[in-house]
Amino acid sequence: QAPEAVSPTGSPTGAPATARAQSGQYLTTAQGLRLGDTDHSLKAGSRGPILLQDHHLREKITHFDHERIPERVVHARGAGAHGVFRSYGTAANITRAGFLAKDVETPVFVRFSTVLGSRGSADTVRDTRGFSTKFYTDEGTYDLVGNNIPVFFIQDGIKFPDIIHAGKPHPDREIPQAQSAHDTFWDFVSLHTEAQAHTMWNMSDRGIPRSYRTMEGFGVHTFRFINAEGKTTLVKFHWKPKQGVHSLVWEEAQIINGMDPDFHRRDLADAIEAGAYPEWELGVQTFPDTENQMFEGIDLLDPTKFVPEELAPVQPIGVMTLNANPTNYFAETEQVAFHPGHLVPGIDVTNDPLLQVRLFSYLDTQISRLGGPNFAQIPINRPQAPVNDMLRDGMHQQAVHGGAAPYRPNSLDGGCPFLAGQDVGAFIDVPEELAASIKERKNPASFDDHFSQVRLFFRSLSPVERDHVIQAYTFELGKCYEKSIRERQLAALANVDAELCAAVAKGLGLPAPEATEQVPDSDPSPALSQVGKTWPVA
Numbered sequence: 001q002a003p004e005a006v007s008p009t010g011s012p013t014g015a016p017a018t019a020r021a022q023s024g025q026y027l028t029t030a031q032g033l034r035l036g037d038t039d040h041s042l043k044a045g046s047r048g049p050i051l052l053q054d055h056h057l058r059e060k061i062t063h064f065d066h067e068r069i070p071e072r073v074v075h076a077r078g079a080g081a082h083g084v085f086r087s088y089g090t091a092a093n094i095t096r097a098g099f100l101a102k103d104v105e106t107p108v109f110v111r112f113s114t115v116l117g118s119r120g121s122a123d124t125v126r127d128t129r130g131f132s133t134k135f136y137t138d139e140g141t142y143d144l145v146g147n148n149i150p151v152f153f154i155q156d157g158i159k160f161p162d163i164i165h166a167g168k169p170h171p172d173r174e175i176p177q178a179q180s181a182h183d184t185f186w187d188f189v190s191l192h193t194e195a196q197a198h199t200m201w202n203m204s205d206r207g208i209p210r211s212y213r214t215m216e217g218f219g220v221h222t223f224r225f226i227n228a229e230g231k232t233t234l235v236k237f238h239w240k241p242k243q244g245v246h247s248l249v250w251e252e253a254q255i256i257n258g259m260d261p262d263f264h265r266r267d268l269a270d271a272i273e274a275g276a277y278p279e280w281e282l283g284v285q286t287f288p289d290t291e292n293q294m295f296e297g298i299d300l301l302d303p304t305k306f307v308p309e310e311l312a313p314v315q316p317i318g319v320m321t322l323n324a325n326p327t328n329y330f331a332e333t334e335q336v337a338f339h340p341g342h343l344v345p346g347i348d349v350t351n352d353p354l355l356q357v358r359l360f361s362y363l364d365t366q367i368s369r370l371g372g373p374n375f376a377q378i379p380i381n382r383p384q385a386p387v388n389d390m391l392r393d394g395m396h397q398q399a400v401h402g403g404a405a406p407y408r409p410n411s412l413d414g415g416c417p418f419l420a421g422q423d424v425g426a427f428i429d430v431p432e433e434l435a436a437s438i439k440e441r442k443n444p445a446s447f448d449d450h451f452s453q454v455r456l457f458f459r460s461l462s463p464v465e466r467d468h469v470i471q472a473y474t475f476e477l478g479k480c481y482e483k484s485i486r487e488r489q490l491a492a493l494a495n496v497d498a499e500l501c502a503a504v505a506k507g508l509g510l511p512a513p514e515a516t517e518q519v520p521d522s523d524p525s526p527a528l529s530q531v532g533k534t535w536p537v538a
């Protein structure tokens with residue numbers, strides 16, 4: 001029987017590709033040779049030894065020996081689902097992206113993840129969650145590779161290996177930081193106070209979501225929309241779960257980790273199997289694309305800052321429904337390769353120095369994780385737009401390229417007629433004037449404020465939520481062996497909020513230090529008091 005055709009990955013209903021797997025009535029070798037016995041190796045007599053000539057045994061064992069691939073260097077633990085995104089058309093005036101025009105339906109694949117744990121780690125640890133979406137659009141694949149927290153630890157991607165090394169297990173014992181020795185993590189975030197904002201969100205209930213289905217998602221960075229007239233608008237992406245935003249409490253999270261480490265993975269798969277398809281609205285906050293890229297005093301290129309929704313409301317632009325579970329975890333959830341540089345016409349990046357480094361890192365890591373440069377041909381990564389590139393050969397090449405001249409212009413293969421001009425829907429790099437005339441490594445002064453938004457977030461929480469934050473800091477810092485690290489983190493909290501600092505200090509049995517920066521007694525603007533309350537309409 002002929003092998004089944006390889007379909008493009010993920011049909012609009014979410015059905016995955018079935019690349020020549022398990023077709024036909026007979027068990028065969030990888031070469032299609034029918035097998036009579038796969039349970040006994042070929043031996044010299046019934047008591048052996050086994051003969052080297054047993055080609056089936058060798059194929060079976062050799063393939064098994066190579067079944068594993070490296071796990072992701074971060075976000076190794078995850079769960080995925082297929083679905084569909086339907087756009088409202090409300091962003092059509094600010095972006096020419098075809099999938100954001102009115103009532104366009106686009107197949108998607110989503111992968112949720114934790115950040116620090118390894119592939120087999122538990123789901124309900126206190127951590128940031130990844131929220132990545134692959135939109136298989138007619139104009140090429142667009143990836144929105146976000147998190148469930150709107151800010152990030154660091155302002156410049158050159159420090160990403162450092163924060164991850166500080167958070168990952170210690171090299172000697174390989175005991176995960178999430179549950180035991182905490183010194184390196186707290187050492188890093190107390191020495192790099194730009195990380196205080198993200199850490200506060202981690203210590204809040206957002207760090208222990210009830211379910212992947214009840215998480216918000218954030219693009220974190222500011223991106224740029226370009227409309228049909230070439231006008232640009234800066235945007236921040238938000239996913240709002242129609243299921244509402246819900247968290248666990250710490251004791252629940254701990255017990256669940258022990259009793260059902262696959263809690264989030266199971267919850268997502270069970271809900272989809274039962275037909276309770278989770279939905280998220282996609283929305284954008286929009287900002288004028290001004291020369292300094294600031295909004296209400298907030299530097300839009302600083303990924304440790306968010307823009308309160310009271311200052312820039314989130315405008316819904318479409319809805320995503322997850323309606324099919326993966327058929328094969330490895331083929332789909334493990335091999336999917338997201339990349340913030342997978343863009344479509346109408347959406348571009350900005351100069352956020354964290355985003356700029358990400359643009360390098362994802363392709364680079366995937367070349368080693370997925371065994372060479374051709375992983376875009378793996379079914380889950382295949383674009384649904386026609387592909388006609390000049391990339392050739394390489395490990396695991398699946399395509400049989402024709403023609404003699406993979407370059408352009410050429411005078412042999414019809415001159416390579418496939419280069420699209422601007423008028424036929426090509427991606428355009430938005431021309432941008434660069435301010436810098438000198439090379440330098442320092443941050444702009446607008447990146448210097450590390451505390452005011454941490455305070456804003458903390459003071460926006462309800463009394464119960466604040467208590468949870470205090471308990472989380474006390475518990476986590478209580479795991480630090482080094483007193484000096486606990487004291488340095490308390491000094492950072494003193495610059496956030498005196499009551500918070502005093503409560504954590506009391507829990508740790510240490511004196512509360514004085515603030516070294518000015519801490520206002522109340523929020524600068526009462527309008528911002530609801531800043532953390534981004535609950536969607538259910």
Ligand code: HEM
Binds near residue numbers: 071073145146355
């Ligand atoms: C995964 C690097 C910041 C969200 C990854 C991976 C790398 C990486 C190497 C593994 C990718 C793979 O093996 O396929 C970086 C670097 C960063 C950075 C260098 C900073 C410069 C961020 C930020 C976010 C984020 C700010 C959120 C906005 C994710 C997510 C995944 C991921 C969601 C998992 C993707 C998946 O499900 O396969 N990152 N990252 N990362 N990153 Fe980042």
